Amino acid sequence: MQPAIEVSHVTKEYRLGALQSLKQTALNAGARLLGRRAEERPPFKALDDVSFSIQPGDVAGIIGHNGAGKSTLLKLLARISTPTRGKVSVNGRIAPLIEVGAGFVPDFTGRENVYLNGSILGMSRKAIDLKFDDIVDFAEMAEFIDTPVKRYSSGMQVKLAFAVATSIEAEILIVDEVLAVGDLAFQRKCFDRMEDLIKRQGRTVLLVSHNIRQVERLCRSVMLLDHGRIVALGGAKEVCTMFYERNDQKIGEQLRASASRQTRQATSSGEVELLSIRLLDADDQALSHVQHAKDVTVELQFAAHTKLSNVIFGVGVHTTDFLYLADKDTEDDGIVYDEVLPGQITVRCRIREFPILPGTYCFRVGVAVGPVYRIAFYAENLHPFQVTGRHSTRPQGFFPLELEWSTSPQILPAERGATTLNAE
Amino acid sequence: MASTLADLITHRSLIATLAWKNIAIRYKQAYLGIAWAVIKPVTLMLIFTLMKTFVGIDSGDIPYPILTFAALVPWIFFQESASEGVNSVVGNTALIKKIYFPREIFPITAVATKLIELGINSLILAALMAWYGRVPGILVLWVPLIVAYTVLVALSIAFVGSALNVYYRDVGQALPVLLGLMMYASPVIYPLGLVKDKLLVQQAAGEWSQLLYTAYTLNPLAGIIDTFQNVVLRDSAPDFGALLPGALAVAVLLPLSYAFFKRAESDFADVI
Numbered sequence: 013m014q015p016a017i018e019v020s021h022v023t024k025e026y027r028l029g030a031l032q033s034l035k036q037t038a039l040n041a042g043a044r045l046l047g048r049r050a051e052e053r054p055p056f057k058a059l060d061d062v063s064f065s066i067q068p069g070d071v072a073g074i075i076g077h078n079g080a081g082k083s084t085l086l087k088l089l090a091r092i093s094t095p096t097r098g099k100v101s102v103n104g105r106i107a108p109l110i111e112v113g114a115g116f117v118p119d120f121t122g123r124e125n126v127y128l129n130g131s132i133l134g135m136s137r138k139a140i141d142l143k144f145d146d147i148v149d150f151a152e153m154a155e156f157i158d159t160p161v162k163r164y165s166s167g168m169q170v171k172l173a174f175a176v177a178t179s180i181e182a183e184i185l186i187v188d189e190v191l192a193v194g195d196l197a198f199q200r201k202c203f204d205r206m207e208d209l210i211k212r213q214g215r216t217v218l219l220v221s222h223n224i225r226q227v228e229r230l231c232r233s234v235m236l237l238d239h240g241r242i243v244a245l246g247g248a249k250e251v252c253t254m255f256y257e258r259n260d261q262k263i264g265e266q267l268r269a270s271a272s273r274q275t276r277q278a279t280s281s282g283e284v285e286l287l288s289i290r291l292l293d294a295d296d297q298a299l300s301h302v303q304h305a306k307d308v309t310v311e312l313q314f315a316a317h318t319k320l321s322n323v324i325f326g327v328g329v330h331t332t333d334f335l336y337l338a339d340k341d342t343e344d345d346g347i348v349y350d351e352v353l354p355g356q357i358t359v360r361c362r363i364r365e366f367p368i369l370p371g372t373y374c375f376r377v378g379v380a381v382g383p384v385y386r387i388a389f390y391a392e393n394l395h396p397f398q399v400t401g402r403h404s405t406r407p408q409g410f411f412p413l414e415l416e417w418s419t420s421p422q423i424l425p426a427e428r429g430a431t432t433l434n435a436e
Numbered sequence: 437m438a439s440t441l442a443d444l445i446t447h448r449s450l451i452a453t454l455a456w457k458n459i460a461i462r463y464k465q466a467y468l469g470i471a472w473a474v475i476k477p478v479t480l481m482l483i484f485t486l487m488k489t490f491v492g493i494d495s496g497d498i499p500y501p502i503l504t505f506a507a508l509v510p511w512i513f514f515q516e517s518a519s520e521g522v523n524s525v526v527g528n529t530a531l532i533k534k535i536y537f538p539r540e541i542f543p544i545t546a547v548a549t550k551l552i553e554l555g556i557n558s559l560i561l562a563a564l565m566a567w568y569g570r571v572p573g574i575l576v577l578w579v580p581l582i583v584a585y586t587v588l589v590a591l592s593i594a595f596v597g598s599a600l601n602v603y604y605r606d607v608g609q610a611l612p613v614l615l616g617l618m619m620y621a622s623p624v625i626y627p628l629g630l631v632k633d634k635l636l637v638q639q640a641a642g643e644w645s646q647l648l649y650t651a652y653t654l655n656p657l658a659g660i661i662d663t664f665q666n667v668v669l670r671d672s673a674p675d676f677g678a679l680l681p682g683a684l685a686v687a688v689l690l691p692l693s694y695a696f697f698k699r700a701e702s703d704f705a706d707v708i
Contacts, residue, residue, distance in 0.1 A: 026706065087705065091536035094702035117457060119464045131453040132535060 014103055015065040016184055016216040017089060022062045022098030024084050024240075025055035058084040059095070060240040066218065068104070068183070071210050073231035073248065074220045075255050077262075080237040082220045086186055089218065104183030104216070107133065118162035122153055122172055125161050129176045143179045150205070151175035152198075171198055178205055184216045185209060206230065228252045260372040263332045264396050278391030283320060284379050287313040287356070289395040301398040305365050305412075312359045312377060314389075320352040324385060325359050326378040329368060330392060337368060337410055339376070343385075369410055370401040443538045450537065451545050458549040473553040474560055477508040484625050493626050498669050502564050506669050507624045507661045509557045514586050514657060515615050517550040521594025523608050525704060526601050532704050539701040540694070543594035547587055554583065561668070573671035582664055582674075589656045589686055596693040599700040602708050621655055628662035628678060656682030 059081045066072050074082050087093040088100050116125050126147055130140040148154050151171045161169060187206070203226075210217050210230060221227050227234060227248065234251040236244040244251045278286065291299040292309040302308050310327055324347070328339025342348065376392035444451070463469045484504045488495075495503045524546040525532065525539065532539070558579075565572070601607040623631065634640045635649040652658055659679035666672045 092533065093705045117461060119461055120457075124460070128453055128457055131450045132531065132537075134450075134537070137449055137453075 014068075016068040016070070016103055017066040017218070018099075018101045018103075019065065019085075019089075020063045020099050022059055022088065022095045022100060023057060024059040024081075024088060024093070025057055025096040027055050055096075057240050059088070061098070062237075062240070062242055063098075064235060064242065064245060066216060068216050069214045070233065071217045071219070071231045073227035073234040074218065074237060075222075075224060075227055075234060075252070076237035076243075077259075079239075081240040082237055083188065084240075085237070086188055086218070086220055090186055102184065105134070105181075106184045106186060107177070107180040107182035116161055116169060116173060119160055121160050122148075122157040122164070125172070126157075126176055129173065130179075133177065133180050134182075135180060139181070147172075147175045147179055150179075150201070167195065167198075174202055178202075178209065182215070184218070186218045186220075188220045224252050224255060256371070260398060264372050264398055278389065279387070280389045280391075281386070283318050283381065283388045284314050284316045284352075285389060286377055286391060286394075287315055289313075289375060289377070291395075291397060292360075301400055302366050304368070304370055304399050304401040307362060307364055308366050309360055309362045310375070312361075314357050314359065314379065316352050316354050316357060318354055320381045320388065321350060322382050322385070323349040323352045323388075324380050325349075326380070327361055328376040328378075328392075329373050330376055331410075332372055332374065332396070334392070336376075337373070341378070341380075366399065367411060368399055369412060370399045371410070372396060372398050443540075444544065447537060447541055451541060451548055454541070454545040455549040455552070458545065459552055470553075470556060473556050477505065477512050477557055478560065480508055480512075481505045487625075494630060495627060496629065498570075498665075499568050502561070502568055502570065502669065503627060503665065504625065505561055505564055506665045507622075507627075509554065509561055510582065510586055510660050510664045511619065511622060511624050511657065512557065513550055513554040513583070514590050514660070515619070516553065517547040517587070517590040518593040518597070519611050519615060520546040520550060521590060522597035522601055522611050524594070525598040526605070526608065526708065529708050532708055539704060540595070540697060543591060543598050543697075547590050547594060550590075551583070551587075565669075570669065572668050575667040575671055575673065578663065578667040578674060582660055582667070585656075585683070585686075586660050588690055589660070589682075592686055592690040592693045595690075595697040599697045599704075602700065602704055618655070618657070621652070622657040623661050627665065628658055628675075631658075632678075650681050653678045653681045654685050656686050658682060 062081075062085065074085065076082050084093070088095050089102060090106060091102075117128060120128065123144075126144065127137070127140055130143075131137065135143075148157050151168075151174070153168065153172055153175075156164065156168065161172075164172070206217075207230065209215055217230075219227060219231060231248045233246065234244075234248045235242055236251050236255050244254050288311075290311040290313075291302060292311055293299050294307055294309075296309075299308065312325070312327070324341050324343040326339060326341030328336060330336045374392065374396045375394040377390070377394060378387060379389040380386060381388045459470075463472070466472060468475075481501055481504050485501050488500050488504075493500065521543040524542040528542055597607055597611060619625075631652060632649065635645045635652075639645045641648050659675070659682045662678050663674040666674055
């Protein structure tokens with residue numbers, strides 16, 4: 013079958029810096045005419061010899077850090093820009109949802125903008141007429157459709173734009189980060205609509221996103237770009253796992269680099285401050301990373317500047333994007349320290365069989381004092397650490413599920429099935 | 437060129453929608469609305485008429501106000517569509533960077549938009565002629581052809597100008613000045629007949645007279661304005677001698693201008 017998208021040896025270069033002056037352009041043209049080399053800055057390669065092909069009906073994701081070349085690639089596919097070298101061929105009508113709402117005119121009403129945007133995206137007037145009610149319904153805009161768009165909230169604009177963009181009938185959909193629009197309920201709706209387009213209508217879809225979980229869920233194959241090159245290309249799960257690992261490393265490095273700054277961001281009443289955090293194993297040896305399901309001791313060193321009474325200490329773990337996974341303080345375990353004298357104090361707590369699955373996490377630490385447990389110290393994003401596991405592929409989620417399976421009537425598992433179940 | 441025409445046909449509804457957008461944006465929150473399209477030529481006509489009382493321009497048997505207004509109708513159409521066309525690509529940066537469709541749609545839409553204002557101004561001209569009791573003859577049927585030709589002239593400037601403007605915004609700044617000068621080199625304030633009389637009949641520049649006249653009519657607007665006045669006001673056939681040099685110039689420049697635009701367009705999104 014002819015591929016829907018074929019990209020062969022594509023390189024895209026940009027000249028960095030400001031546009032050349034007229035004089036420089038003339039001088040360069042003169043130099044070239046005389047057969048001499050023109051003075052030019054070296055070009056920046058946004059894409060470097062990229063080749064791949066996508067079959068019709070395939071759902072492919074493109075992931076990578078900022079500046080990896082994702083958007084450049086999409087622009088080439090959507091014909092907005094042309095490659096410096098190489099060839100891009102696209103078979104079928106392509107609908108670029110590169111930024112929904114491009115071309116919305118603030119002075120126009122919602123209705124007028126639906127027609128305008130629809131025809132910009134290549135729909136005929138008749139096609140828009142047919143879909144109009146659908147679009148308005150989906151965007152939940154019936155009440156405001158004759159109000160100028162400039163009076164809309166930004167969320168309303170994006171909802172309407174998304175509804176128009178996803179009603180185009182094209183064989184190939186290019187989607188760039190549009191799923192994160194509107195409030196949670198609408199995001200859910202957008203996601204469902206994308207899934208409908210992808211899974212039920214069998215369109216070829218190219219999805220670019222920083223939301224790796226979304227990519228993992230929607231896409232069959234994923235391409236990981238880094239500095240304009242394809243680093244990995246394959247099944248969604250493997251490539252996403254690889255990306256997570258690279259990402260964890262990078263975040264860890266960044267967080268450690270800025271660790272000294274982090275403590276300064278702590279809120280403190282001045283009575284007590286955190287000096288250090290260490291991770292220790294069972295033999296009190298410092299650890300660089302934590303092993304999943306192994307015991308680990310967190311050692312916190314504080315300096316108390318005045319005499320503190322009624323003190324409780326708390327420790328929590330959160331993800332690098334501040335999802336608070338778990339926490340506990342001494343009071344939860346029935347401990348309140350009556351009195352802490354000025355000077356250094358070391359607090360140790362042992363986490364039995366560290367339960368969180370592999371990934372990069374940070375600590376948050378708090379100290380509360382006095383009869384009403386006033387916060388004397390609180391800081392988060394502390395001491396980034398990596399959790400490693402035994403498995404090569406990264407498990408989904410944060411916590412392992414211990415399950416025992418049974419059926420009734422009882423069915424004996426086949427040998428092959430049994431090994432899969434035992435793998436955990 | 438043939439593929440361009442095919443493109444235009446497939447994208448005609450887009451062009452219509454964009455033209456409607458241009459018109460609607462311009463007048464949406466203006467109290468006088470579309471009347472603004474008329475104010476410019478009418479004001480110029482009044483100024484020229486006032487000026488004529490000082491300097492004396494021979495307008496033959498035609499009342500000067502309608503003679504000059506009949507010149508202003510095609511002139512302002514050309515001037516506005518050329519400058520609108522030149523700014524059309526830069527003015528649609530958001531679309532250029534986000535969505536692909538053939539880029540020549542922008543200058544073409546800009547020119548098409550101005551057709552509507554041309555229509556309105558033609559109505560004003562008709563009203564003026566009725567006021568002066570003049571009725572056009574059958575030759576007025578030439579007008580659509582002249583308008584089509586003017587569109588081509590405006591596009592010759594719009595294609596190359598809008599592409600250059602992406603790289604050097606100076607073009608957009610310089611154009612109003614150049615067009616302002618060009619008005620004096622076109623028979624807007626004075627009829628072409630005066631130039632012809634001076635150069636061809638009186639041979640005012642000696643042996644250079646014929647050459648100078650050809651140079652003058654290389655400006656397509658000379659032929660356009662003269663023909664427009666001929667068929668609308670004088671009920672006389674187009675003066676092909678005055679049309680020919682300009683038409684030849686357009687026949688050479690339009691393909692070049694379009695080729696330049698097509699070569700530059702693939703970089704628009706990167707440079708703009």
